[in-house]
Amino acid sequence: DDHDHAHGHVHAKREFPSAPLTRPSRPLQWDSVNIIHTTDSHGWLLGHQKPSFPEPNYSGDFGDFSSFVTHMKELALQKDVDLLLVDSGDLHDGTGLSDGYPTGGVDAHASNEFFKQLPYDLLAIGNHELYIYNNTLDMYRNFAPRFNGRYLSSNVNITIDGVSRPVGDRFAKFKTRKGRQVTALGVLFDFTGNDFNTTVQPVEDMVKEHWFTEAIKDEPDFFLLAGHMPVSRDNWPLIFNAVRAVHPLTPILILGGHTHIRDCRESLQLDGRSMSLESGRYMETVGWMSAELPAPKIHRRHNGEDHDTKNITFTRRYLDPNRVTYEYHTGRGNFSFDTAWGQSITRGLEKLAKTFDLSFQYGVAPHDFTLSQSPFPSNNSVLSLMAEAMPVALTVNNSRASIPNIMITNSGSLRFDIYSGPFTKNDQLTASPFADSFLYIANVPFSAASQVLPALNNAGANERRDIAVETELYARGYVGARYREWVQEMYQRDLETEGASARRAAANLTLGYVTTDSCPGVGDDTPHTPLAFFDSPDFIASASPEVTDDAPIDLVFVDFIESQLIQILNQVQSEKVFTTEDVGTYTPVLATEILGIFAQQAWN
Numbered sequence: 001d002d003h004d005h006a007h008g009h010v011h012a013k014r015e016f017p018s019a020p021l022t023r024p025s026r027p028l029q030w031d032s033v034n035i036i037h038t039t040d041s042h043g044w045l046l047g048h049q050k051p052s053f054p055e056p057n058y059s060g061d062f063g064d065f066s067s068f069v070t071h072m073k074e075l076a077l078q079k080d081v082d083l084l085l086v087d088s089g090d091l092h093d094g095t096g097l098s099d100g101y102p103t104g105g106v107d108a109h110a111s112n113e114f115f116k117q118l119p120y121d122l123l124a125i126g127n128h129e130l131y132i133y134n135n136t137l138d139m140y141r142n143f144a145p146r147f148n149g150r151y152l153s154s155n156v157n158i159t160i161d162g163v164s165r166p167v168g169d170r171f172a173k174f175k176t177r178k179g180r181q182v183t184a185l186g187v188l189f190d191f192t193g194n195d196f197n198t199t200v201q202p203v204e205d206m207v208k209e210h211w212f213t214e215a216i217k218d219e220p221d222f223f224l225l226a227g228h229m230p231v232s233r234d235n236w237p238l239i240f241n242a243v244r245a246v247h248p249l250t251p252i253l254i255l256g257g258h259t260h261i262r263d264c265r266e267s268l269q270l271d272g273r274s275m276s277l278e279s280g281r282y283m284e285t286v287g288w289m290s291a292e293l294p295a296p297k298i299h300r301r302h303n304g305e306d307h308d309t310k311n312i313t314f315t316r317r318y319l320d321p322n323r324v325t326y327e328y329h330t331g332r333g334n335f336s337f338d339t340a341w342g343q344s345i346t347r348g349l350e351k352l353a354k355t356f357d358l359s360f361q362y363g364v365a366p367h368d369f370t371l372s373q374s375p376f377p378s379n380n381s382v383l384s385l386m387a388e389a390m391p392v393a394l395t396v397n398n399s400r401a402s403i404p405n406i407m408i409t410n411s412g413s414l415r416f417d418i419y420s421g422p423f424t425k426n427d428q429l430t431a432s433p434f435a436d437s438f439l440y441i442a443n444v445p446f447s448a449a450s451q452v453l454p455a456l457n458n459a460g461a462n463e464r465r466d467i468a469v470e471t472e473l474y475a476r477g478y479v480g481a482r483y484r485e486w487v488q489e490m491y492q493r494d495l496e497t498e499g500a501s502a503r504r505a506a507a508n509l510t511l512g513y514v515t516t517d518s519c520p521g522v523g524d525d526t527p528h529t530p531l532a533f534f535d536s537p538d539f540i541a542s543a544s545p546e547v548t549d550d551a552p553i554d555l556v557f558v559d560f561i562e563s564q565l566i567q568i569l570n571q572v573q574s575e576k577v578f579t580t581e582d583v584g585t586y587t588p589v590l591a592t593e594i595l596g597i598f599a600q601q602a603w604n
């Protein structure tokens with residue numbers, strides 16, 4: 001159907017992505033309550049724009065997503081069912097749209113204006129909203145008010161003028177279009193890496209709060225628990241159990257996030273009346289949940305029907321956000337898909353990219369550099385590239401340049417692959433989005449400095465981590481290992497499944513996510529072949545200088561790892577107890593600038 005029923009006029013046809021895309025495998029299952037879910041979008045609102053797979057799978061932009069949501073809302077009306085739009089947080093740190101703002105600006109302020117243009121029914125705060133006080137303040141002042149009580153920060157406060165208050169609201173109670181009464185929360189995992197004057201209350205304490213007890217006291221038709229907290233291996237059971245203690249049968253729908261994976265658990269406590277879903281990262285996934293919930297209680301009571309106790313039928317699907325997916329599920333064609341609203345969002349995002357000069361070119365990347373599809377160290381590894389780029393970029397106009405050094409950063413500071421071809425400001429910010437500073441400790445004997453990286457990696461390496469270190473790192477937000485584990489598993493499973501590669505070849509599948517989760521049936525909307533996977537260390541360093549063991553050198557490191565680094569330095573030597581007093585600023589060059597400076601020198 002290429003006639004635009006929604007707006008009565010035909011829009012210009014949008015170009016398809018440069019590579020042909022596989023269509024979804026089957027229509028979505030619609031039930032009485034349906035949810036479209038986004039999480040960990042991190043500023044990826046212009047879609048993934050590179051032509052190499054898997055990037056085209058995720059090429060839909062936020063304007064396309066807006067048109068998709070509009071058409072899905074129309075379908076929900078036609079089907080006379082509920083459809084909610086939910087986000088689980090982390091809107092900051094990830095692309096030029098969020099992080100390419102001019103000096104004096106606030107991270108993600110401009111990109112969040114586009115988020116505000118979508119009809120979200122519920123949103124939860126993420127840890128990336130809390131690394132910098134001004135970002136949190138912006139969410140409080142400029143973001144939360146747009147959502148009229150539906151931007152939730154159940155356990156997160158900001159202190160303004162000495163008064164601590166929720167960034168959004170603690171909970172929300174609302175009615176769906178079909179009259180279902182909803183009680184909603186928006187919870188953050190036990191994050192400890194937040195800035196001064198923001199607070200995160202442990203989930204364990206939150207469920208003991210008076211407001212919490214009051215909020216869940218009356219029985220709604222269902223609980224909608226959004227949160228920036230993984231659906232596996234985290235604290236959802238604490239909230240679930242607190243609700244279940246009061247309401248043994250009320251349906252509970254959980255929408256989580258944070259680990260960047262596609263994940264689903266059909267029922268946290270095997271009670272058949274709950275389900276949890278997590279929908280990936282970077283607008284690489286749009287999640288779909290459907291639940292066959294009974295009619296609103298108020299209608300049932302009116303009809304004299306009994307309390308419903310049966311297991312609930314749930315489904316889930318992980319959609320690749322692109323126009324082929326969106327058009328398939330909305331029954332639209334390339335001429336009838338775009339809404340005027342969606343197109344204006346696309347135009348606005350393109351204008352913002354221009355204003356931020358995101359296509360400014362630093363050089364031409366000679367080939368692809370990946371985070372996990374190539375071994376570390378290797379020519380094709382982003383981490384190896386960073387190890388090579390740090391000594392170049394951090395010593396520009398630096399009076400300490402001639403002093404031998406070792407430069408260390410955390411691998412998690414690198415967030416995305418670099419593709420061959422023009423390397424732009426946007427590419428720089430997608431690969432390295434954190435505006436972190438580089439610090440140094442002078443006169444560290446080489447014999448001690450050279451032990452820091454291996455010691456950090458021992459402390460961080462999966463197999464050797466002790467529980468206390470693992471817990472501390474997790475609380476500070478380190479979840480890269482969980483994502484890597486997930487991608488590794490899908491690759492390994494494929495290698496170990498007999499005939500898998502022949503079947504893939506026969507089906508001509510493109511690269512992408514191949515999810516296995518704890519819910520029945522296949523979750524991925526579009527079948528793919530998994531990406532190759534190579535593991536990497538948690539921390540990386542520049543090449544060691546060729547000096548004697550007792551030579552004093554500069555130990556340079558990114559500020560994000562300061563406390564761990566000092567702790568480790570004091571473990572590997574006993575000559576001196578180092579403290580923050582020994583730390584100075586090494587250079588004004590920020591982590592976000594390193595790859596651009598390197599590219600200007602090496603790739604021009």
Ligand SMILES: O=c1ccn([C@@H]2O[C@H](COP(=O)(O)O)[C@@H](O)[C@H]2O)c(=O)[nH]1
Binds near residue numbers: 090434479
């Ligand atoms: O200044 C910073 C802030 C964060 N990081 C890295 O980000 C992750 C947390 O990101 P999620 O999206 O919440 O997983 C943290 O583990 C660090 O690896 C950083 O490097 N610098």
